[in-house]
Amino acid sequence: xxxxxxxxxxxxxxxxxxxxxxxxxxxxxxxxxxxxxxxxxxxxxxxxxxxxxxxxxxxxxxxxxxxxxxxxxxxxxxxxxxxxxxxxxxxxxxxxxxxxxxxxxxxxxxxxxxxxxxxxxxxxxxxxxxxxxxxxxxxxxxxxxxxxxxxxxxxxxxxxxxxxxxxxxxxxxxxxxxxxxxxxxxxxxxxxxxxxxxxxxxxxx
Amino acid sequence: xxxxxxxxxxxxxxxxxxxxxxxxxxxxxxxxxxxxxxxxxxxxxxxxxxxxxxxxxxxxxxxxxxxxxxxxxxxxxxxxxxxxxxxxxxxxxxxxxxxxxxxxxxxxxxxxxxxxxxxxxxxxxxxxxxxxxxxxxxxxxxxxxxxxxxxxxxxxxxxxxxxxxxxxxxxxxxxxxxxxxxxxxxxxxxxxxxxxxxxxxxxxxxxxxxxxxxxxxxxxxxxxxxxxxxxxxxxxxxxxxxxxxxxxxxxxxxxxxxxxxxxxxxxxxxxxxxxxxxxxxxxxxxxxxxxxxxxxxxxxxxxxxxxxxxxxxxxxxxxxxxxxxxxxxxxxxxxxxxxxxxxxxxxxxxxxxxxxxxxxxxxxxxxxxxxxxxxxxxxxxxxxxxxxxxxxxxxxxxxxxxxxxxxxxxxxxxxxxxxxx
Numbered sequence: 001x002x003x004x005x006x007x008x009x010x011x012x013x014x015x016x017x018x019x020x021x022x023x024x025x026x027x028x029x030x031x032x033x034x035x036x037x038x039x040x041x042x043x044x045x046x047x048x049x050x051x052x053x054x055x056x057x058x059x060x061x062x063x064x065x066x067x068x069x070x071x072x073x074x075x076x077x078x079x080x081x082x083x084x085x086x087x088x089x090x091x092x093x094x095x096x097x098x099x100x101x102x103x104x105x106x107x108x109x110x111x112x113x114x115x116x117x118x119x120x121x122x123x124x125x126x127x128x129x130x131x132x133x134x135x136x137x138x139x140x141x142x143x144x145x146x147x148x149x150x151x152x153x154x155x156x157x158x159x160x161x162x163x164x165x166x167x168x169x170x171x172x173x174x175x176x177x178x179x180x181x182x183x184x185x186x187x188x189x190x191x192x193x194x195x196x197x198x199x200x201x202x203x204x205x
Numbered sequence: 206x207x208x209x210x211x212x213x214x215x216x217x218x219x220x221x222x223x224x225x226x227x228x229x230x231x232x233x234x235x236x237x238x239x240x241x242x243x244x245x246x247x248x249x250x251x252x253x254x255x256x257x258x259x260x261x262x263x264x265x266x267x268x269x270x271x272x273x274x275x276x277x278x279x280x281x282x283x284x285x286x287x288x289x290x291x292x293x294x295x296x297x298x299x300x301x302x303x304x305x306x307x308x309x310x311x312x313x314x315x316x317x318x319x320x321x322x323x324x325x326x327x328x329x330x331x332x333x334x335x336x337x338x339x340x341x342x343x344x345x346x347x348x349x350x351x352x353x354x355x356x357x358x359x360x361x362x363x364x365x366x367x368x369x370x371x372x373x374x375x376x377x378x379x380x381x382x383x384x385x386x387x388x389x390x391x392x393x394x395x396x397x398x399x400x401x402x403x404x405x406x407x408x409x410x411x412x413x414x415x416x417x418x419x420x421x422x423x424x425x426x427x428x429x430x431x432x433x434x435x436x437x438x439x440x441x442x443x444x445x446x447x448x449x450x451x452x453x454x455x456x457x458x459x460x461x462x463x464x465x466x467x468x469x470x471x472x473x474x475x476x477x478x479x480x481x482x483x484x485x486x487x488x489x490x491x492x493x494x495x496x497x498x499x500x501x502x503x504x505x506x507x508x509x510x511x512x513x514x515x516x517x518x519x520x521x522x523x524x525x526x527x528x529x530x531x532x533x534x535x536x537x538x539x540x541x542x543x544x545x546x547x548x549x550x551x552x553x554x555x556x557x558x559x560x561x562x563x564x565x566x567x568x569x570x571x572x573x574x575x576x577x578x579x580x581x582x583x584x585x586x587x588x589x590x591x592x593x594x595x596x597x598x599x600x601x602x603x604x605x606x607x608x609x610x611x612x613x614x615x616x617x618x619x620x621x622x623x624x625x626x
Contacts (some may be wrong), residue, residue, distance in 0.1 A: 068498050
């Protein structure tokens with residue numbers, strides 16, 4: 001028997017089993033805890049995948065899904081067409097992560113929390129931006145939900161008080177200076193971290 | 206059955222909204238949710254005096270949408286909002302608005318009917334613009350009961366499971382009464398040029414980010430000129446609910462739901478199918494069946510009319526009946542184009558089939574109600590299968606052909622129930 005026909009036969013058999021189990025079929029998602037559905041397995045590319053995919057949709061669309069690598073490639077291409085902001089170099093990181101941890105054909109590698117910040121690497125500012133979820137709404141060049149860091153730097157160019165204003169805004173949150181969506185505050189940031197972050201942002205112009 | 210995820214069950218209040226809630230609602234959890242990160246902020250962000258988070262300006266909150274639905278409606282995803290009720294909650298002649306499925310691609314826009322302008326442009330002799338009132342007064346207003354079904358309805362029945370909204374085996378469809386004007390009347394008023402081939406609809410929905418592609422779909426001119434294809438402002442005798450397209454939407458009956466553009470503001474007459482991601486990458490199926498689990502082949506085609514389909518609306522799964530006491534098994538059958546010719550039921554896993562009664566009449570694109578009186582003759586777990594046949598030779602398969610995006614599930618619906626002695 002050819003591989004194709006046996007797979008198809010298996011699919012039909014599985015569907016019939018599914019029929020035989022009764023009409024009310026518990027979704028895969030219902031079998032997993034809500035918490036598990038809302039987080040990605042830690043691993044190389046997980047943070048970037050979370051940051052990019054969850055701008056527009058629940059991450060449950062990923063966590064309850066197992067696809068072949070080819071299907072993930074098609075999906076990511078599709079999402080880019082639908083407007084996902086992503087740098088060209090980030091695309092293979094996201095595809096590789098999804099194809100590794102959410103693959104229907106191969107077992108997922110063990111969770112790897114240490115490999116989380118693959119894009120940020122060891123750059124302390126990038127790690128801060130990623131760990132405080134800044135990059136879910138802000139990119140360096142492109143407007144996502146909030147303005148790009150370059151736009152921010154340009155707006156504050158020549159303003160001597162810019163660093164203090166920006167630090168205060170990051171710490172206490174904004175009321176929607178740039179648009180309808182307000183920015184949440186980050187009271188957990190230390191002054192040193194704020195200074196580092198603001199210095200980097202203002203040098204983007 | 207837990208029907209609503211925690212976010213809806215407990216609406217974040219001014220003092221309790223966490224940063225995580227904020228990000229989940231507006232921009233996703235970002236890096237926050239990556240487990241194992243020691244630096245993850247977990248503090249409450251909105252203390253007294255901080256700005257209360259609001260839904261993005263100009264949108265309707267999911268909680269408001271779901272408040273207008275029956276409590277049994279199952280939420281499939283919050284962003285984008287998708288929800289439906291299964292077959293046993295569809296045992297109505299006309300789908301009540303509070304049971305109509307929800308499928309957004311983007312956010313639910315909160316539009317002002319007074320500000321609506323419908324523009325007809327492209328390959329027309331005269332570009333036209335209408336207010337809602339002008340539309341009502343300029344053209345004959347008609348009402349028709351018609352099927353709308355998401356292309357992915359039934360997706361959970363495919364094995365292996367394709368990507369996309371996890372629609373239950375039944376329920377990503379409905380058959381309400383729609384009121385509006387005929388699309389063809391409006392197109393004729395504008396004067397369709399001879400090289401016209403497709404008509405696209407664009408709605409006023411938008412995403413959380415400005416780069417989100419607009420949801421634009423187009424349909425062949427022949428379907429656009431069909432008398433039941435409508436520009437609709439009413440659903441079941443009321444103005445369209447906001448989530449169902451208020452103030453104006455297309456109804457392309459019998460076809461995949463995405464063709465029925467919600468929040469319609471622009472119709473464009475084109476000399477080819479619209480080129481855009483919602484035509485060229487989504488809502489497509491392989492021209493020839495592929496191996497289950499394969500990726501989309503290059504020769505895929507756009508989804509249009511639904512194939513013949515049926516579902517059993519009574520009894521509900523696992524209902525209990527008395528031996529020898531007659532019961533009326535009921536269901537609904539429909540097909541995207543054409544008519545239902547017959548529906549057969551089997552009470553012994555497809556060994557024997559018997560014809561069901563089908564109600565006659567009804568609107569062209571409305572579902573047909575079928576029923577069979579059944580007298581349980583032996584105790585124990587009993588199943589019923591339904592199989593519909595249309596007037597063009599289409600018959601429901603046991604299992605539908607697998608396709609990468611999980612569209613057009615029309616495999617046999619099966620319900621099991623208990624018979625007690």
